[in-house]
Amino acid sequence: MRIVLIIAVAIAVPLGTIGLAVSLNYRAELRREAERGVIAEATATANLIDHHLTSLLATARATASLGQLRSYGDDARADQDQALREFATRLGSNTRLATFTLDGNRFATSNDTPSFNISAYQGFVTAVAGTQAWQVTRSLTTGRSGFYVLTPITASLSQPSQVIGVLGMGVELEDFDDIIDHPATKSPLNGVITFVIDDESNIVLDPGSVTSRPFWTNHSPKDWLRFPFGVIGNSGSVAFSLDGQAFIAGYSRIEQTRWAAVVAVPQTTIMASANRSTLIAILTGTFGAVVATLIGAWRVARIVRPLARIAEASRAFGSGDATVDLPEVGEADQELQDLIDAFRRMRWEIDSRTGERELAHARLEGALESLSAAMSEVEKSHRQVVQRERLHAIGQLASGISHDFNNSLSIIIGYCDTLIAHFPSRTDDARLVTLLTRIRDSAHDGSILVSRLRDFSKGAASPRQLRPLDLNAIIDHSRALALVHIEELHARGTPVSLVASLRSVPLVLGDASELGSALMNLILNAFDAMPNGGTLTIETERQARFVRLTVRDTGTGMSDETRQRCFEPYFTTKGANGTGIGLAMVYGVVARHGGTISVSREPDHGTQFEIHLLVSHDGDAEHVNPLELPLHPLTTVHERSA
Ligand SMILES: Nc1ncnc2c1ncn2[C@@H]1O[C@H](COP(=O)(O)OP(=O)(O)OP(=O)(O)O)[C@@H](O)[C@H]1O
Ligand SMILES: [Mg+2]
Incomplete structure (x- = not known):
């Protein structure tokens, strides 16, 4: 399963990263594009206004050049009013015309109740020097009342106090709202607003009811928008936020005025598509991960699982399972x-x-x-x-x-x-x-x-001639001899008993005299080993080709060294009381009979000798005459000495 995850991550991470990078780049690009767009729109609006002003100026100049307006004396004002009224009618209902004196006072006007405030034009009028013709450029009023263009009337002035040939031409500002709202400059984006501000951030043209929007009514434009033209130049973009809504705005200054056209667009409008692209990037990454997981799972089923089975089989085989x-x-x-x-x-x-x-x-x-x-x-x-x-x-x-x-x-x-x-x-x-x-x-x-x-x-x-013998008969004879010793031991206060457990056994090949002597040696050794009394047991039993003779006592037993050396000639633990020949002789007798002898320690102490003698297969048993059997040397001596 790990491999699936690795593959999924390996595919999903680059995909997601690329998607995210594309999305981020797209967002930045979109923002730059939006900035360029609002600046372009603002510039278009400014140009449109400029164009309109230029055409107004042309009209004013044309009006002046008609020669209808010349220097008149004070008495000619009524005629001039009449003339201006006629011109204004020709130009349109919203157009107002006026002439001014050199000292800036209005001389004549096209309306009976003109809204012109003549004092507002002082600056322009004083630019007129002497009685010479002069240059007057257009300007804008600062109020909401109207828009005016001043243009010289080309004439030589005879006296400064005379009416000078300055024609003031004005239109209502509302006329410009139509210009701003013109389809040519209208942005196709949702929520875009266009307006004109002056160099103090007062909104002077507001065709889209900018200032009536709920959040803008609570704020003066000065609170949120500053256009220090001298610092940021004639056009550019700014970002501002208003009651939590972020805007990107482009601005462009209108030539030879103190106004700038502004086009603002909410960032959410621009970023909506960017958000869409981010979502697409995320979806692409997720889709990639899902596809990668499916591919991984498919590969696991196809390759990894068989590989895992091979690895498992190798392990099982390594641990000894040969059937795998x-x-x-x-x-x-x-x-x-x-x-x-x-x-x-x-x-x-x-x-x-x-x-x-x-x-x-x-x-x-x-x-x-x-x-x-x-x-x-x-x-x-x-x-x-x-x-x-x-x-x-x-x-x-x-x-x-x-x-x-x-x-x-x-x-x-x-x-x-x-x-x-x-x-x-x-x-x-x-x-x-x-x-x-x-x-x-x-x-x-x-x-x-x-x-x-x-x-x-x-x-x-x-070596003597071996003959078939009844081993039990020899044992009986030895037992009879041993009784003498038993009586003696009893007399000395040593309670020793002899038990014979003799089974019916076949004849063995042997020499009666030698076997009797050997058995007597074992019996006497056993008595020696039971100084505090005990039981001596003699058994016979057939075992395959052999008859087994067992001599067992409940005496002191042998140490390991004694057991290993007891058959050595002259080995004795009895000091001056022993010669160490007894067991060596027994060993020699058994060996000559082709039998075996072994000694072992008994579980509850004591010693056991086991002798195996070959069963005889030919002839009857040699008749054993007890009298012919040799007496054990010691027995003999004792008897003799008795
Ligand atoms: N039944 C027995 N129990 C314990 N020790 C025995 C027994 N039979 C023999 N031994 C040990 O084996 C040794 C050798 O026995 P062996 O009969 O050859 O010599 P001996 O009895 O010491 O002297 P002797 O020549 O008089 O028989 C003995 O000294 C004794 O230590
Ligand atoms: Mg002995």
Whole structure:
């Protein structure tokens, strides 16, 4: 919509401006024209009056030249009156004639009751010098009574007191109203008024009843019109206003008189057409704006809207909407159709490139996943290799020294036993017996360590033949052995219980002796972890190709570091009370069985070990004779020592 406004303004503003400029120029021109017009009319009127005066003068001269008027003595006045009366009759009813003496007194007149005031002509008469002929020009009276022309009668004067040949010729001023009102000078404009004023701004000729107009009756012409002829010259224009109405007036001075013809016109008369043109300009501007708005709306429908749709589609496409499309506009607007086609090509290309990129990205992610899986596999097998190597090294070491070291310990134990057997009766040797007992017990402990190391190394060094086994039977056997410990712990005030939840599971491939030993290690570790009592739970369950064995306690649990290192050989948190071989041995046994072992923290503290052993698919279960199962080394020692 903004574009419509822009187009409308773009068209309407210049149009309106041009219209206004034309209108203003027209107004100024009109005013100048009006001024020229009123001056011309005033000049025409002045010329007309001048012309009339000139013709009056000619008549007077002609009258004088008739020779009828000559110098007469005082006694001849009656004859002269008679003669003047006859001339006046010939010239017209309004014409008056008179003769004057040199001293300015009227001598003879055409009327019985002349309205001439002779004293008014003093100035002209004194211009006559001596008895010579003289030049008298025309003049006008200042009053309303009439208009007079004085002309010399060409004659030699014998005496100054004689009647001089001056003929005064007068007409009523009303005669001039007709002149002013003459069609030749009448303005075609409405409200135009023509009148004549003297040099004191008195209206002397008023044919159109100027002074009777309502607003002019309240004002003296002197209030509103001043004609300082000497300043503004013989013709020109002035503007004045009267009771709120503005006038433009032209004036022109009548030759050799103190009068000027004035033609005034109300400004509203002139400006009416200018106002019309202003209105036309405004209408033109408005029309232009309307047309521009329509054109704009048409363009919007035609171009801007499709463009906006393209922009909208681009935005939607940019925000991921791949389905966005544009309607056809067809050949009617080929450029727009080209634009839409270009948009579609762009979208198609971006689509295909995005598809390729996504594919590559997915491949890359797949590769990364495989890589990371491979890495963790490598890491796992690395850990296993390291663990296996460690176990192997320990096994080698243990098998090397255990035999000889055990022989040494057997000798120490044997001699101790012998000495203890020989001194029991000697009461004063009680201290000796105590010391010997301690030596023997320490040697026993060393022997236990050695035998555990041997067990450990035996397994690590020479893997046994695995056979199908009933895992539940092994667990039952271990449970029976553990009961001895449970009783002991109860006796020491540590309430420990053992719960076995054994499901019917398939046979597993294994070595009964090794598995029994491993399970016993887990059970004893659990008892150690429950110094204030608790429950040990043993479960079996089939899981796909495996049987899962779970050993769970409610003991102290492991720290993160312990959990990570517990399978390391010699890692113990029990100080002198532990060797750190137990879990390493369990790990070795499970690994040799092709199974897995993991340790986790229990939600309410405690620890859980999970062992997965492979299900056996061939043959019956090997009969497990509990007696053939090895006793756990510790158990053995305890039994022996008991
Ligand atoms: N059930 C358990 N709860 C808490 N900690 C345990 C548990 N089992 C093992 N551990 C931790 O793992 C360590 C290693 O156990 P491992 O059986 O290998 O050695 P040990 O028990 O310390 O000594 P020994 O050689 O006598 O078994 C233990 O010292 C103990 O800190
Ligand atoms: Mg242990």
